[in-house]
Amino acid sequence: MKGNKIKIFTVLSLLVFTMTVGFQADDPAEINSRERLGEKLFFDPILSKDQSISCASCHKPEFAFADTSAVSLGVGGTKGARNTPTVTNLSGRSHLFWDGRSASLEEQALQPIINPVEMNLSAHEALERLNSSKLYVELFKKVFNSLPTEKNMLQAIAAYERTLETSNSPYDRYINGDDHAISPAAVRGRMLFIGKANCNTCHSGEDFTADRFKSIGLFNGKELNDAGRYEVTKNAEHIGEFKIPGLRNVGVTAPYMHNGMFKTLKEVINYYNAPDDVVKNGKNRDLALSKPLGLTKDEINDLEAFLISLTDDRFVKK
Known part of the structure; x- marks a missing residue:
């Protein structure tokens, strides 16, 4: 098992290095995989109601993708109910969230987006935004050979989160x-x-x-x-x-x-x-x-x- 983690780290070392500051490039040529598309979505506030926060607003890369507050603030400064856990080293986990309500990273990725005290955006609205974006339409067609859907949006975010494995301590x-x-x-x-x-x-x-x-x-x-x-x-x-x-x-x-x-x-x-x-x-x-x-x-x-x-x-x- 440890050998597998080290292998993952080696293969993805260049990708993982950029995690600590976020991947902000809009050049479609640089986004050629589910992981890179998911990384862009993770750092993009387009998935919050007022476009003020992203996944990375609460999962801060410099703090191992956790937050520094007891509870995080959602759109409009709304307080969450629980502490934001790290999203590193979750690829093998069988239950996610403090209460275990999600069984996969794909299920988990949707919850902060639609939660009214977090990003407060319905899946329908999220897809409308992505499909109205020339850039995202181009990227999803390139990576998935499809327009943005709820399924492939969550697959991309989960794919990025699966790269956040650590084994170099x-x-x-x-x-x-x-x-x-x-x-x-x-x-x-x-x-x-x-x-x-x-x-x-x-x-x-x-x-x-x-x-x-x-x-x-x-x-x-x-x-x-x-x-x-x-x-x-x-x-x-x-x-x-x-x-x-x-x-x-x-x-x-x-x-x-x-x-x-x-x-x-x-x-x-x-x-x-x-x-x-x-x-x-x-x-x-x-x-x-x-x-x-x-x-x-x-x-x-x-x-x-x-x-x-x-x-x-x-x-x-x-």
């Missing part, structure tokens, strides 16, 4: 044999991650997610009243559950959790270390958090150092 170099790629603190933090802190129970695999839903106690039915997965399934067992996010690039995707309640990684670790000190009466909290972890201050610092080592080089601030 200090951690990757460390596990591939470079013993000096990460700091001694990060080495100790890795051992805590898989040992005392027990993080890898949920954050496992190459992207550090088990692709499951868990309640970590951030729903109490009062001020913290987002029931998460339950809103989709209406299954009482799912109250307070949210999708376990991957941890790649987590060092640059603050704030954290579905509601952006934690501003730093240290706040996140402190919560897991002693949940009752932060949220009282959390509902349906996973049994793994039934007692404090007992991490010391130094261990918390080491664990933070390890998590930061998962940041791909392109997102590291020089």
